[in-house]
Amino acid sequence: MWERERIGLGRAAGESIRQIARCLERAPSTVSREVAWFEKYGQRYLPSAADWACWLRHRRPRRVARLATDPVLRDLVLAGLRRRWSPQQIAAWLRIEHPEHPEWHVSHETIYQAIYLQARGNLRADLSRQVALRSGRATRRARPAVAGAIRSSRPWLGLNISARPAEACDRAVPGHWEGDLLEGTRRGGLNSAIATLVARATRFVILVGLPEGKVSEHVVARLSEAMGRLPARLRASLTWDQGSEMAAHHRFSLATDCPVYFCDPHSPWQRGSNENTNGLLRQYFSKGRFDFTTIDQAGLDQVADELNGRPRQTLGWANPAEKMAELLGVATTS
CATH class of the missing domain: 1.10.10 (Arc Repressor Mutant, subunit A)
Incomplete structure (x- = not known):
């Protein structure tokens, strides 16, 4: 002026x-x-x-938000958010399930704006941010810088990830898994925890309760029981973190005929599918505030079913449950 x-x-x-x-x-x-x-x-x-x-x-004309003018589309989006789907998953699902309604084909950015901006779609009036977005944030922010790797030593580890078969790097080959612990609050002097297993090819999730804590013998016994239910062809390898809970990994391999390989120190990207899944699980189990002794195996199975029912972009917007069913069908007929 x-x-x-x-x-x-x-x-x-x-x-x-x-x-x-x-x-x-x-x-x-x-x-x-x-x-x-x-x-x-x-x-x-x-x-x-x-x-x-x-x-x-x-001056630009202000357009009325799509989600504010179409109540049916709004309900579909809200239903997906309540199932803890991401906006990108909802946008892809709408295109696949409703090809005859192009007016419902919205971008994930439209859904994000309806959540973040009160005036455009006003989804926050119907759905809390903690449920709507897995981050729970009211505004966007830049990703933090990745910390550098720090060398450490675990003499009991055994097999490093470098010794893992080359076929495990190809996610088209089924039977290779990634695993880690998800820890909660302390109870009776011990951290409550569950074990998370993710199939590299299908992103299928198995959650394993650890009512006796993360003592290695207990962890190995529960993991052996969970993996033992799978066909032998789907137990090719398991890639784990550097945690001491797998000190008795030889017992697991002996019980399941599934070798265990360990990531390099402070290299979570070597088990990227499992890290991503643990992030999704924080929508259900708040970090540092959830006591895993309060949920039984049936409750964990219900959460796993919800995750396995989500459409995934990396699977062409199919869901892990469908992909695992295809593999089990091949396994039972072969």
Whole structure:
């Protein structure tokens, strides 16, 4: 606004366009365009009128949000959010399940804006942020920087991930798993925890309760029981973290005929599917505030069923349960 006031004073004093432009450190053509609309009709340049005219020219019409005008679409999106699906999963699911309704085909950005911005769709009035988005944030923020790796030693480990068969790197080959513990609050001097297993090929999730804590013998026994229910062809390998809960991994391998390989120190990306799944599980089990001794195996199975029923982009928007059913069908007929 101060530049327009300087232009008005300069023109009233009889200064040329170039003199005003030099004072403002602007191109003469810029100043010329600013005053041309007034002076071509013989009017005097008025800063306040020029500022108002600029605002009118650049005002954009505000579109009504899609989710605010279509109650059916709104209900479909809310249903997906209550099932803890991400906006991207909901957007893909709408296209697959309702091809005959192109008006329901919205982008994931439309859903994000309806959650983050109160005026556009107003989903926050119907659904809390803690349920709507797995991050629980009210605003977006940049990703934090990744910390560097720190070397450590575990003499009991045995097999490093570098010794894992090359076929395990190919997610098209079924039977390779990633695992870790998800820890909760302390109870009786011990951290409550559950074990999480994720199939690399299908992203199928198995949750294993650990009512006696993360003592290695107990963890190995419960994991052996869970993995023992799978066909032998689906027990090719298990990649685990550096945690001491797998110190007795030889017992697990002996019971299941499934070798265990360990990631490098502080390298969670080597079990990326499991890390991502543990992040999804924090929607159900708040970090540092959930006591896993309060949930039984049936409750864990229900949570796993919900995760395995989510459409996944990496699976072509099929869900892990469908992919695992296909593998089990092949296993039972072969």
